[in-house]
Amino acid sequence: MADTGVLRVVFGDQLSRKIAALRELDRERDSVLLMEVREESEAVPSHRQRNALFLAAMRHFSAALAARKVKVEHVRLDDPANTQSFDGEVACAVERLKPERIVVTWPGEWRVLEMVRGWESAWACRSKFWKTTASSLRARISPPGPRERRLCGWSSSIARCAAATGC
Numbered sequence: 001m002a003d004t005g006v007l008r009v010v011f012g013d014q015l016s017r018k019i020a021a022l023r024e025l026d027r028e029r030d031s032v033l034l035m036e037v038r039e040e041s042e043a044v045p046s047h048r049q050r051n052a053l054f055l056a057a058m059r060h061f062s063a064a065l066a067a068r069k070v071k072v073e074h075v076r077l078d079d080p081a082n083t084q085s086f087d088g089e090v091a092c093a094v095e096r097l098k099p100e101r102i103v104v105t106w107p108g109e110w111r112v113l114e115m116v117r118g119w120e121s122a123w124a125c126r127s128k129f130w131k132t133t134a135s136s137l138r139a140r141i142s143p144p145g146p147r148e149r150r151l152c153g154w155s156s157s158i159a160r161c162a163a164a165t166g167c
Contacts, residue, residue: 031099
């Protein structure tokens with residue numbers, strides 16, 4: 001018997017509560033998996049500040065979900081048990097949570113899509129894989145509005161992540 005209803009995988013460029021993978025979320029049974037992995041930050045050349053922004057955004061999104069009483073499995077970059085790859089972290093989550101199925105929004109990058117397609121066959125006997133699509137695959141990150149002119153959590157979190165990555 002499954003411990004978790006659905007394992008909902010959300011990638012760093014899909015940070016939105018409206019993402020397809022979070023539709024019909026059952027807060028009692030489902031878990032959301034967020035992964036900060038070195039493999040992803042090294043797959044495509046990018047500036048450390050960009051990486052720090054993604055880490056900060058993921059941490060804020062994780063906290064926002066948790067505040068809404070959603071079960072979040074957030075694997076942080078500096079976690080000693082982090083396998084540093086999407087494949088490794090999904091495998092660990094499947095082993096630990098034993099979900100009925102995995103739900104993932106269609107990735108916007110071919111390399112990640114091929115990786116996700118491999119998950120379907122890797123756990124075919126243990127879980128049903130359900131792919132969904134969404135109208136928007138990009139995170140919507142906007143600066144604070146007129147009512148939020150104070151130094152927000154985003155700024156301090158970005159600064160901490162930048163310091164941790166050596167920016």
